[in-house]
Structures are given as C-alpha cells and as structure tokens.
Amino acid sequence: MLRKPIGVWFSIALVILILGVGLGWKVGQKLAVSWYRSHPQRSGTLSPTEQARVHSIISALSAVQISGVYAGLANDTNDPKVRETILRADIEHLRGLSARPELAEIKPVIELHLGIAHAIAATIEEQHAGENAAVQDMQSAQALFQSLGWQDCSEETLKTVAERELARWHPDLAAKAAPK
C-alpha cells in the first residue's frame, strides 16, 4: 500500500525536475544573451558601448557578405515564384540594414551590395522572361552605383559585376567562364 504513493510522488517529482530543467535552460540562455551583450568580447580597448556598436557592424557586414548566397539559390531554382521570393527577400534584407541608423558607418558597403543584389536580380530576371522587373532592378542598381561615385554605371558593366558576384558563390559558373 505504501508503494503506490511513493511511486506517484516520485513520478510527480521527476516531472517537476524535468520541467525545472526546461525552464532553467531557457532562463540560462536568456541570461547568457544579456550577459554576452553587456560584456562584449573583452580583449579589445573599446568601451562596452563601443564594443556593442562594433559588434552590430560586424554582424551586419557578415550578413551582407553572405547575401550573395541567396542570389545563388535564386539562380539555381526553376520555380519563378521561389526565385522571385528569394531575390526580393535578399533585397529587402539589405534595404533594412541600410536604413538602420547604427550602421551609418557601413551604409556605403551595404548599398554597394544592395546595388549588386539589384544587378543580379536584373540579370536573373532577364534570363527568365521578367523584362519589367529586370528593367526596374537595373535602374535601382544604377542609381545606387551612381551614388557611390561609379564612373561607369552602364548595364554592361553592372551585369559583369553581377555575374562575377554570382560566380563567387557558384564555382560551376566560374568554370564555364574560365579561359580554356
């Protein structure tokens, strides 16, 4: 008769223990994030505020650098809706970064990559019968490159830049274009 209550108690205690681990895990993660943000990496000479700012710049630069991967994915897919979604998402993401005031210092870097994303979108859309969208994207790319002081913002130059960027993420493309 005593076994049953002990078994029930033990089961309830075990469930409470497991729930406690789950709750503790989440609390621990949140503590880690806030601790990490308030103690950004400790080896430099910058103040914590400056460290946090530099860290957000590094995160944004990293995101900008890998944005080319999305263009590569868009180039690979045969589904026009998926392709459009990927290209727009990449452009919107870069546009969002460009509008963030704390990233003003690297705004030209983001805008260059935004220009490249538009040029890539124009190149891909042109190949897949999206003439209007291609024209619009090329115009957006030209406006961005002009604002960066590019001396030659012709379609031809921007397409070359777009293809080169695509090739950075696509060795196959690079191999096709390499001299025989």
Add this chain to the structure above:
Amino acid sequence: MTLAAKITYLAAFVIGLSIGAVFGFRIATSDLEADESSERLIAPGALDNFAYMQYKHADLDHATKTLQGSANVLEEMDKSRPDRRQENDLAVVYTRLALREDAANNAELSHDYMTKVLYWRSIAGDRAASESEMKAAVKRWDEMLRPQEDGTHLQSTRPMGQPF
C-alpha cells in the same frame, strides 16, 4: 499534500532549474562565441570586396571617402579584438588609397597613406617592405586573384588577411 511531498517537489524544481540554467548558460555562451568568431571571419570580406570595387570603379572623391571609411571600420574592429588578418587588410586598403592618389598625381598624400601601410604591417608582424613593393604586391594580387572586368577569370577575392 504532506510536508515531505512539498519539500521533495521543491527540491526537484530547484535542482532541475539549476541544472538547466547552468547548461543553458554554458551552451548559449559557447554558441554566441562561435557565432561571433564566424562573423569576425566573414565580415572583413565584405569590406575587402567593397574596397576593391570602389578602388576600381569609383571617382577619386568617392573612392577616397569610402576607402577611408572601410579603413576606419577595420581599425575599430582591430581595437575591438586585435587580429593579424584585419591588420593586413588595413595595409591593403591604405595601399589602395595610395594608389588612387598616385593616379591623381598626389605624391604627398600617397606617401602619407603608405606610412600607414607600413605601420599596420609592422603591427601585424610582417616583414618590412618598401612602398613600391607594397604597391606592386597589391596590383599583383588584383591581377592574380581578382576577376577580370571581361569576366574571363572568375576566381574569388584575395584570401582574407593573407600577408603578401
């Protein structure tokens, strides 16, 4: 509920919470550190690519302004966590600034930038090189590793931070 049951349940909760918090904290911290390390590895590539494109395509004013902006960001990154690769990237950005000033016949400004190049190379612990050697090295890297404008050579950028 008996007192013994209450104590047992409370103890189970406290023990569970503590174990979860300790492991959650440690794993999250290690993930955050890994994220930051990979971001620090990837981020300079965006600046390197930007500096090259502006050096190659922009007019002198924009190129100077934006390359100097890149150098400032790299310097801040180096202050945040000193890294030999960033210091080499800084030397390359300043060399590009010097090359643009050379093209505009501003020898004095070019020399000022090259002084910064030599400073950052010494910080990075690289061997001493003359101004002309550095300029030739950057030009050679661009020819070897950068894609040509006609698209015939589509290899990626200089390996980040690699000394030359």
